[in-house]
């Protein structure tokens with residue numbers, strides 16, 4: 001198809017990245033998808049390339065190979081993971097792994113793609129944050145910190161990139177029934193011996209329940225595809241169930257102590 005637009009998608013082997021890549025392909029985009037588990041090649045009409053966002057050399061190779069196929073009109077960054085654990089017991093190495101994937105991984109790919117978009121006179125960059133980018137949830141501190149970092153970083157990027165015709169959008173999904181447990185390991189210290197064991201068990205059961213019963217990932221994929229079709233994209237797009245929109249408002253407007261009481265009651269019975 002001539003005039004076909006190209007989107008590069010990271011973290012496209014599972015979950016919301018997979019669904020978003022499929023929706024974009026359905027909408028007529030040429031999709032170049034990256035993930036560690038991919039072998040280079042084409043499948044279901046999507047160009048797959050191996051990509052580890054924590055590895056500079058892998059990002060460089062991904063950029064080179066993807067640009068040979070087609071330079072990006074848009075970039076969608078979904079690669080992510082979390083480690084569940086208490087603030088006290090989650091090891092520095094476990095925090096580092098989450099930050100390196102979610103935040104620095106995003107930074108690496110943006111640094112690789114921004115020059116290409118500048119040279120082409122513009123582009124659209126979609127960064128996956130989360131409701132956790134807006135509020136803290138117990139036993140998800142590494143993930144929450146990484147998503148808060150993305151929120152701040154995206155504000156800076158949007159300001160800097162605008163003169164080059166580059167638009168930035170943060171996607172803030174609520175719980176979606178798409179994520180794989182593979183990307184949600186427990187911190188090594190979270191055993192029955194942990195002083196947080198009971199609270200941890202209650203909170204992780206709630207987290208798992210909310211994700212299993214979460215929103216439809218296909219709907220999110222289609223929403224992003226529709227937005228990317230527009231000339232102008234919003235800076236923030238929260239895609240969540242009503243009660244999770246409500247939780248964000250409560251967090252914003254309730255006094256901190258009252259908000260903490262609500263969250264504790266919800267997560268830690």
Ligand SMILES: NC(=O)c1ccc[n+]([C@@H]2O[C@H](COP(=O)([O-])OP(=O)(O)OC[C@H]3O[C@@H](n4cnc5c(N)ncnc54)[C@H](OP(=O)(O)O)[C@@H]3O)[C@@H](O)[C@H]2O)c1
Nearest residue numbers: 011013014015016035036037052053079080176179180183
């Ligand atoms: N699901 C939800 O409810 C939800 C809610 C809010 C936000 N989000 C955000 O949405 C995004 C997708 O999450 P998900 O839960 O839907 O999917 P997921 O099933 O957790 O999949 C994670 C994806 O990230 C990729 N990935 C992980 N580490 C990577 C690395 N080092 N390099 C490249 N790719 C890597 C994985 O592919 P490989 O293992 O093949 O590399 C996989 O495709 C994440 O940013 C997440 O924070 C999800």
